[in-house]
Amino acid sequence: MPTISQKGLTMPQSPIRKLVPFAEEAKKNGINVLHLNIGQPDIKTPQIALDAVKNNTIKVLEYSRTEGSDTYREKLAAYYAKNDIHVTAKDIIVTTGGSEALSFAIGSIADVADEIIIPEPFYANYNGFSTAHGVNVVPVVSDFETNFALPPIEDFEKLITSKTKAILICNPGNPTGYLYSKEEIQKLALLVKKHDIYLISDEVYREFTYDGIEHYSILQEDGIDSNAIVIDSVSKRYSMCGARIGCMVTKNEEVISTAIKFAQARLSPPTYAQIAAEAALETPQQYFDDVIKEYVVRRNILIEELEKIEGVKVAHPKGAFYCIAELPIKDTDDFAQWLLEDFRVNNETVMVAPAAGFYATPGLGKNQIRIAYVLEKDSLKRAVNILKEALKSYIG
Known part of the structure; x- marks a missing residue:
């Protein structure tokens, strides 16, 4: 059988996307998955950018x-x-x-x-x-x-x-x-x-x-x-x-x-x-002002709610829309998969990104997750509540 390159074998798997099959299976079973795992904003793309594509007059796409x-x-x-x-x-x-x-x-x-x-x-x-x-x-x-x-x-x-x-x-x-x-x-x-x-x-x-x-x-x-x-x-x-x-x-x-x-x-x-x-590039400054206000509110809700959970620690971000949280468990890879396969609150669960995949030093980040606060406020609160209940059940 032909061999795979050493480069290909050592290519790391994405810690953000490797759990996708489990999330897709949950969705097939009618479960609503709240995505805290990926930095895909729910903010609307500026209309001026969408209109530029819709209204162009290109005859040959060169x-x-x-x-x-x-x-x-x-x-x-x-x-x-x-x-x-x-x-x-x-x-x-x-x-x-x-x-x-x-x-x-x-x-x-x-x-x-x-x-x-x-x-x-x-x-x-x-x-x-x-x-x-x-x-x-x-x-x-x-x-x-x-x-x-x-x-x-x-x-x-x-x-x-x-x-x-x-x-x-x-x-x-x-x-x-x-x-x-x-x-x-x-x-x-x-x-x-x-x-x-x-x-x-x-x-x-x-x-x-x-x-x-x-x-x-x-x-x-x-x-x-x-x-x-x-x-x-x-x-x-x-x-x-x-x-x-x-x-x-x-x-x-x-x-x-x-x-x-x-x-x-x-x-x-x-x-x-x-x-x-x-x-x-013609997007008005007001767009960014509104987006930043929204992310600040989301960040504050996320940190406030996470810090209410016993045993959870949260690093306080000053930019982007991510934070790292330490959980009172040993292996967040296992926990993240368990969330998708076995845990539900009102037919919903949460997808998170285990943080070990963001480290190059073996063993670091095993008890951490990355959370992207790209959900609207009510969904974010529900997601943190699911995490809270999930930790009780998982540890128990």
Whole structure:
């Protein structure tokens, strides 16, 4: 029988999606599944983006430019300027989602057996993209008790070797919701400049910051133009996950010219989705103001209700729409599957994401789950109540 590649065998399974078969089986049996497991917002996509696709007059759906359309990249540069990030269209490559942007970045800067340092827990697909490129993830542990703040710079520095090519962060963080401060970004900037490595920042949740705290991009930091690479996407910003439009942004011309070669191999990003994404840039600020207010309410409800449950601890997020909760059990993988297979409250159950899959260090996160607070308020309250009752039954 033909063999499977070693790369394929070591490709990690998504902790977010691996429980889908159990959820689908529950739904077939008439169970309503409340999804706390995936960052799919229920917020409406801006109508201006949907109308741009509906009303276009394209007669031939041609390839777009490899790096993305000129008009979209020019408008993206203007969007960044409004956020005090000063780049030009030539510093931007439009990609098929933020995922492809990250893949292009890793492929452009790292060879097989090279290393990327990532604070854990981290977005699980960072493992997948690294594995696909034969690159090793070197985790540095962040602490639940500090809401997953940046680990001490000394912890990063002692992990840097001749194989280290980059430090990768997500800001605000998935799965933690932590928002790195300007001071933390500046510490990382000094470190990558000192060791002549890259700093990659996944900033797809830039708009979602709370409690009066502003996002600070690595592209706002002086002196690291050659080191800084930003990964971005329209998926969460405009509730357009299905559009699959992202971008890679860097002022490093060599990285751009290298990434273009990867982009040429996949030909071009999707045309209709670029039309929608370009139109979405005209979304009024009121849209974001309303969305942020809604997420703050949801976050506060979630944390307040979870903290009422005996034995549950919750990290307090300052951005994105995720939080990590510690449960008074040993194995949340087993618990998450049991919820879908065996537990019901009024014919409803909950789907959560076991957090161990967001760690690279074996054994960490086994008693944690990631919750995405993307449900409307009443559904969120019901979901937490189900968790409360489920823990009583599961422990009992």
